[in-house]
Amino acid sequence: xxxxxxxxxxxxxxxGAAAALxxxxxxxxxxxxxEEGEAYGTLAIDASCVAAVDAVTRAxxxxxxxxAVPDPQDMxxxxxxxTPGLNYNRVWARVGNYDVRKDQLLEGEYSLEIYSTKTWQxxxxxxxxxxxxxxxxxxxxxxxxxxxxxxxxxxxALANTIVRIEFTDSFRSYFANGATFTLKTAAENEFTxxxxxxxxxxxxxxxxxRPGKPFTITGRATKQTPSATADPETVRFNPVENAAPQxxxxxxxxxxxxxxxxxxxxxxxxxxxxxxxxxxxxxxxLNPDSKL
Numbered sequence: 695x696x697x698x699x700x701x702x703x704x705x706x707x708x709x710g711a712a713a714a715l716x717x718x719x720x721x722x723x724x725x726x727x728x729e730e731g732e733a734y735g736t737l738a739i740d741a742s743c744v745a746a747v748d749a750v751t752r753a754x755x756x757x758x759x760x761x762a763v764p765d766p767q768d769m770x771x772x773x774x775x776x777t778p779g780l781n782y783n784r785v786w787a788r789v790g791n792y793d794v795r796k797d798q799l800l801e802g803e804y805s806l807e808i809y810s811t812k813t814w815q816x817x818x819x820x821x822x823x824x825x826x827x828x829x830x831x832x833x834x835x836x837x838x839x840x841x842x843x844x845x846x847x848x849x850x851a852l853a854n855t856i857v858r859i860e861f862t863d864s865f866r867s868y869f870a871n872g873a874t875f876t877l878k879t880a881a882e883n884e885f886t887x888x889x890x891x892x893x894x895x896x897x898x899x900x901x902x903x904r905p906g907k908p909f910t911i912t913g914r915a916t917k918q919t920p921s922a923t924a925d926p927e928t929v930r931f932n933p934v935e936n937a938a939p940q941x942x943x944x945x946x947x948x949x950x951x952x953x954x955x956x957x958x959x960x961x962x963x964x965x966x967x968x969x970x971x972x973x974x975x976x977x978x979x980l981n982p983d984s985k986l
Contacts, residue, residue, distance in 0.1 A: 733801040733840035736794045737773075741766035741808055743829055744851040748943045755944060757852070758900065761827055766850060769808040769829070776834070777802035787812075794843065805834045808850050817853045817905055817941065822883045826902045828853050854902040855939040859887040859911065862950040865962065866894050868917065868976075869951075871926045875913030879903045905941035910934065913949075917976075931974055934964060951976070 745763040746756050757763065767790035775782035780802045786792055789808055807814070809830040820828040831850035838844060859875050866873075866889060874888040881904060889896050903909060911934040919926045934947060948965045964972040 734798040735801065735838040735840055735842045735844060736798045737792070737806075737836070737838075738794070738843050738845045739771075739789060739792060739806070740845065740847045741769070741771075741789050741831070742849055743769075744849055744942075747852055747856060748940070757827070758898075761825060761900070763827075764810045764829055764850075766808065769810055769850060770812060770814075772807045772809075772814060773799070774805050774807075775802055776805055785814075799838045801838050801840050804836045804838060805832065806836060806846060806848055807832045808848055810850070820854065820904060822879055822881060822901070822903045823885065824899050824901055826854075828902070852942045853905060855905045855909075855941060856944045857901045857903060857909065857911075857939075858899070858944065858946040860898075860946060860948040861889070861896055862948065864951045865915075865949050866896075867951075869915035869929075870894075870918045871916035873913060873915035875911060875949075877901055877903075877909060877911050879909045880907035900944075903939070905939060905943075907939070908935065908937045909939065910936075911947060929976055931962065932972075934972060947971075 743763050743766050768788050771786040771789045771792065773782070773784055773786075780800060782799070782802075782804070784797075786797075807830065809815075810828055811820075815828075817828070817830075820826075829850040830853050831848045833846055833848045836844060836846055857877055859877065861873065870891060872888065872890040874886060877885045877887070883903070885899075885901050887896060887899065912931070914928055914930040916928040917926050936945060939945060944967070946967050948968075950963045950965070952961065952963055962974040962976055963970055964974070
């Protein structure tokens with residue numbers, strides 16, 4: 695009987711000692727494997743979102759206030775194994791749902807992605823249009839070590855290219871009967887920026903398109919009415935092309951008029967973020983079919 699009590703006491707002491715070691719390991723940031731003999735670790739994830747974009751010819755600019763920059767804790771997260779033979783690919787609906795106690799990873803190398811859509815799309819498949827920003831961030835080569843919490847810093851940034859089309863007051867005054875310009879992307883999407891004689895205001899629209907894919911801007915504008923008996927002339931402009939737009943970059947195309955009525959021909963100056971990229975003569979024909 696005494697021997698049974700001694701054996702029971704030994705077992706209790708052993709369990710107590712194991713529990714003490716387990717608590718000590720956790721207090722030092724070490725992660726106990728869920729199964730004896732398996733080599734598991736976990737992650738300490740520091741996620742953030744960058745709310746600025748490059749502007750090609752000048753410093754970075756902040757996204758406008760109406761653009762909702764996602765809370766990084768609410769972004770979707772995917773962790774995938776990059777170790778041969780280790781099959782692991784899991785998605786969390788929120789970064790904040792990752793549980794360091796439950797979501798442990800077998801020793802090996804992993805990649806981590808966060809993105810602002812509910813399902814993974816990639817930049818070649820993201821939706822294009824007005825105010826449709828897409829954020830993503832990736833970290834590769836994450837080494838998971840047994841019983842260790844590995845720190846990971848992931849920064850999500852805007853992945854789209856942004857295009858804006860603007861008209862100066864001088865342009866709208868000269869082409870007083872309206873203008874219609876179209877942004878066409880490689881995905882065959884078309885977005886229109888326009889004004890009319892009755893409504894000369896132009897909304898400041900940011901068009902979010904897929905990066906690395908060419909886009910073209912075409913347009914036509916109608917001059918002031920010369921007299922009560924003559925129709926105003928409509929001019930069609932040569933296409934403005936961008937063959938390789940960069941991600942997280944803002945391209946602002948501004949159309950301005952200058953020199954009209956002087957001794958030389960007047961023209962439309964097209965600038966990209968403040969730098970001239972083209973000039974079109976408007977006191978003469980722009981191309982053989984410019985007058986409609």
